[in-house]
Amino acid sequence: MNSRIDEGMKMETELIREGDEAKRRNSVSETNRIGYIFRDQRLVFALIGFAAAAIFFSATAWPASPPHVVQIADSFRQDESTHLPRRVAYEIHSELGRVNAGGKIPLGLKKKSLRIVVTGGAGFVGSHLVDRLMERGDSVIVVDNFFTGRKENVMHHLGNPRFELIRHDVVEPILLEVDQIYHLACPASPTNVVGTMNMLGLAKRIGARFLLTSTSEVYGDPLQHPQVETYWGNVNPIGVRSCYDEGKRTAETLTMDYHRGLGIEVRIARIFNTYGPRMCIDDGRVVSNFVAQALRKEPLTVYGDGKQTRSFQYVSDLVEGLMRLMEGEHVGPFNLGNPGEFTMLELAQRTPMKETMIDKGLYFMKVLEDQICIEEQSPNTMEHHRIIATDSSHHLDGRTPILEKTND
């Protein structure tokens, strides 16, 4: 019995000794670890490493609120045309750094190229816009049904990997992934409203910024001169061209409704008479008519008494205006035109005819009876000056801009 107790005590003493031994070993290894850290200034190097990493990450990380998002918020405060916040999806889109439509870009970073669809991009104005966007380095999709547009206008981009051409009528919906939509396609028919709805639907679905090309014709036969954007116009709802005027007015209404109701980023350009290369010779406008008639040595058809006035802008000025409008912050209608005004008689007199007309008496053929003439149309371009800084070299005061450029 006693020997069993002795044995137990012995085991207990041994266990205690082993425990002490283990503790001693642990404390020795702890001392070794601490010693290891302090040896050869390892701790100093580790601290320097942490500090460097912290500086690097804080310098390269995106700010919590990127500059261009701040700009959108600022512009919202300036924007009196709406009380709704702007499209959230667009801002999120921007935060991802995939698009920067006019916002500030972080210092040192190259501006991202955009994916842009231009409806009616094979037409007169559309093709010039496409040229500029391609030149800027963007990826451009042209959607055109070629009713009035021509493939030749954009042929020179075929084969460029940043360019796509789709034959499509916008009265049918289309799904594309883009950052911006320039909606130029618009026949003078009631279907233009359907096309606009489809493209607004696309803008809503993909969170793209939408620019509607409207017209000075929304002012109808204006009672105010020159026309400011706040003027509501004087339009005949049942005239022969009313489907165009009223169609564009409805398109503007829809555009603003999509903006107010769904927060879509929208721009509206009210375009005044424009001329330049690639104009359709048979589009019925006064400039192309006069040029065609001069070339055919026919009398110029001056409608009415010829005292009605128009302003004419060169197409490159218009394209510049469209792009600045799209990239800028102005929501709501914006006149794009040239402030210089002419009567149609003056325009006819300025059309170079001398070599082409046999008899000076054939200069003008007045069509007096049933031509309905809008008396005065010219934009109030105070804002236009601010954003476009008009190029006076393109004022229509003679020959070359019309004849040379429309013939190339």
Ligand SMILES: O=c1ccn([C@@H]2O[C@H](COP(=O)(O)OP(=O)(O)O[C@H]3OC[C@@H](O)[C@H](O)[C@H]3O)[C@@H](O)[C@H]2O)c(=O)[nH]1
């Ligand atoms: O052969 C002609 C053609 C037109 N005209 C007159 O010239 C003036 C200008 O007529 P245009 O057909 O060139 O065009 P408008 O200025 O009325 O509208 C044009 O330019 C502005 C755009 O927004 C419109 O969409 C576009 O149709 C009108 O008073 C018209 O009666 C002529 O005297 N002779």
